[in-house]
Amino acid sequence: MIVVMAGGRSSRMGKEKPVLKVGRVPMVLRVYEEVSKVDESIVAVSRHTPKTRELCIKERIEFIETPGAGYVEDINYLLRELGPFISVSSDLPFIKASDVYEIKKEFNGRISLTGVLPLSLVPRDLNPVVYRGYAIVGVNAVGVEGEEFFILHNPLLALNVNTPWDLELANRIAGLVR
Template structure:
């Protein structure tokens, strides 16, 4: 999901293209998805809000990447536009483009835990973990006020919804503000920054 406006980041760059240690966040997320053994085709939900992101992704060398144009009217509307595509079958993994610490093993672990279930799954992290790290915490639309959606979901074929709680720091930093970008850069593995 990389078609949002990114207004909270207050950057001249489109949010998915905002660099963390000189690498755009969307490239970090697509690299994690490519590294995941359980991920097939990668669909990038782009919108009129992020035309440079669309161009960037179309010019990338990511295997099996396909851009899907969405209206850019918000996460739920854009997600529905993606799910309405006839070539997609559930379950569908959705990942926000603002998770620069995401890695393939994290994605595989989430998909493995989900298994063959028909239910949808929202991956959340404890609000206390985000606060301990110094990551921004916006109002949450999760039924448990102690949990914050991480930006990773599995959309299943039935209306049942489950929550997967993770304590993995790599899911706890969504870059919504400049301070989050600094935190993400600090938390990246040392060898990558050097």
């Protein structure tokens, strides 16, 4: 099972991010289109994302309501409800099915895998979250014990759309790729 995480507060953006368009397509739909090529998929929404819920209903996309108490709390809720799963942030407009497939084939359902990029692959001008020398990206396998890094290779995973500047950059890139 793959869960597209689309229930956050979007505090840095100031708007409901999953429905914002990159290349004329709402980000949540771009992500869902790719991940659903790999496995059964569902969108996680919360009280913070009513427009995303409406879009899922309109597009006939299955969704699950989370408490919306925060990322960790929502992940734990989903783990209790669904068991081990793969999570993909809805604000990764350039995720590819192959990225998700890579982590899925390594996931054993027990040990969590945190998707990371080597810093050498991060495009200039992007400022991802860095931990232990890697850029953390929003692709994870959520298990029940331990955690390991899983190295991905798509440089555009470093573009997590959190701010208006990120959205503008994503739209410029969307005009060049896909």
